[in-house]
Amino acid sequence: MNETNAGGVRQRSVEIVVPVHNEAHVLGDSIGRLHAYLEASFPFLFRITVADNASTDATWQAATGLTAYLPHVHAVHLEAKGRGRALKYVWSRSEADVVAYMDVDLSTGLDGFLPLVAPLLSGHSDLAIGSRLHRQAAVVRGPKREFISRSYNLLLKLGLAARFSDAQCGFKAVRTEVFRALAPHIEDNTWFFDTELLVLAERNRLRIHEVPVDWVDDPDSRVDIVATAVDDLLGMGRMQRRILTGRTRVALPPRAGTGHVTAATHGAASVEPGPGGGGARAGAERTSPPAGAAAPPARARAA
Template sequence: MQTSGHPSGPSVEIVVPALNEENDLGPNIRRLREFLDTAFPFPAEVCIADSGSTDATYEIGALLAAELPGVRIVRLEQSGRGRALKQVWSESTADVLAYMDVDLSTNLNALLPLVAPLFAGHSDIAIGTRLSNGSRVVRRPNREFISRSYNLLLRATLSVHFSDAQCGFKAIRTDVARELLPLIQDTNWFFDTELLVLAEKAGLRIHEVPVDWIDDPDSRVAIAKTVGEDLRGIARLTRDLGRGRIALDPVRWAYGRPRILDPRTALAARVLRFCAIGVLSTAAYALLYLVLRQGMPAQVANLLALLITAVGNTALNRRITFGVTGAENRWRHQLRGLVTFGIGWSLTASSLWLLHTAVASPHQAVEVTVLTIANLAATVVRFSLFQAWVFNDEAPTLPTFEPPAVLDQTRSN
């Protein structure tokens, strides 16, 4: 890798990936630099990331770096937008990192709204979106259809909530980037999607900015090839997340955010998640009991229904309530969960025995009501055991939140 330009310590570093862009690079970098110098309130540096160009892109970029203060160029021998961003972002000393497409399809007036929430500490990542009601977009119908279909597919397969994964206009706090970049495998167009999916699964805040965007008729994106890569990326990411191969820790990230730094608030959020899972488990238990009761005695049906729902309950609470991912200690957690199941079973079995002692042949609706009440009572005990024992070997400690240096700098400005 070769670099040239004027190294500095800007507040924002804007990376412009470039591959064989000898025609557009010069005028667009000058336009971007002029905007930053006249209409952007934060110190900013532009980094041209030439990823394996075979035309005069690097030579033109080197001339721009020598001519324009605040512009530098990095040369990578291999192509790939994700590879270029990962390389430059990993080495940057800026407080906020951004990137935009070399064609400047996105109106530059959206840059300040993009980075401002990151400087304020409100958000961790910011993205431009072309699919918001407030966006103004001019592009070909086929690309509009592909974009909307792709983002709908992401929602259906990965249950994400951001609206536009691939708009070439994004920013991220540097401390967040250092946590996420080592987890990202893709080095090309799927890089953006993988970054956002991992960020959302880790509980980070993603801020969306509606943008004005005009399609570049000379776009170099190979649509068919990109679609194929994206579909393979979705399949890989779905598989890796499902099998716990990616070491995300949503609880640690959530506790590190100032908005829920208060332990009481964090505990309330955990209780709400536990209760939601408990409601689902109770409903599943009641349904299973009614089905099993048709062909077996009440106590046996109760035991089997509790056992089946206990395994699912422990797995869901492990992942969702307590943020434990991966295969490590999974079976230990399930065995400990079975102990809490035993306590719940003893409470419901005792309630069932007392009911049949008091009433010779109670109606099944009465049985279900008594067992449901007993099961809900056991929930309190189960949560206490989950919190203090079942998942205790994985429970994170609350870190002390230190505002990033960028916040102090913003205040001093």
């Protein structure tokens, strides 16, 4: 994803990861909508990577099928479950300037995506999060989910002195070189991954940009709220111990404050080199990292 414009200036790029587990029934529609939206209105080079983490339905077949006819879609399969594990794997290997992720249900309005990544591409900020709890957000969801979300974020403020407003919104982005520095220090591979990433960022005085989002609750959500809440509380306890023992400091790269960002033209955005720097292509790869461990180099397989 290293393109230059007619003036020889390298164009900025973003890789959007969509982590999925048993989502064959919605994958084609969601990725199709996302791809069409970005092609029509996103002014930077982009790649969409479907990260299938241990699906047991036809998700992998659906993902590889999408790579055959959508030019900016790539697919990766991991044998172990975990949203955090999937994001670590893809983000750590990305060649894009900025890596992002969003939930497959596209509950968050896509009009918020450019405001999410623009401060990172300019070098102004290091991480960016969509916030459903921002006073300017427009959110449609039931009172139970609203109460749980607000309670969790209140616990983060009280227990970890967190200043960000919404830890679990599935709409985030980070400068790739910043993530590579933070990744070895992130222990969680599931739902607490987001919170751990943000707490580490704050403790290392990174700049976090928040975007109020339009968000509509997905009635098909299969998140186990009780199990997730228990895991989050355990994760908070682990982070508290790390903070108390001073184990949150990370050596970080300088903020890339060039003050100049070159957007790709619509024509340039539709031509994207592959991971090896070659011509435009889409692809799929399958890898089998052991649970809880860093993934080995991927074995690529054409879709």
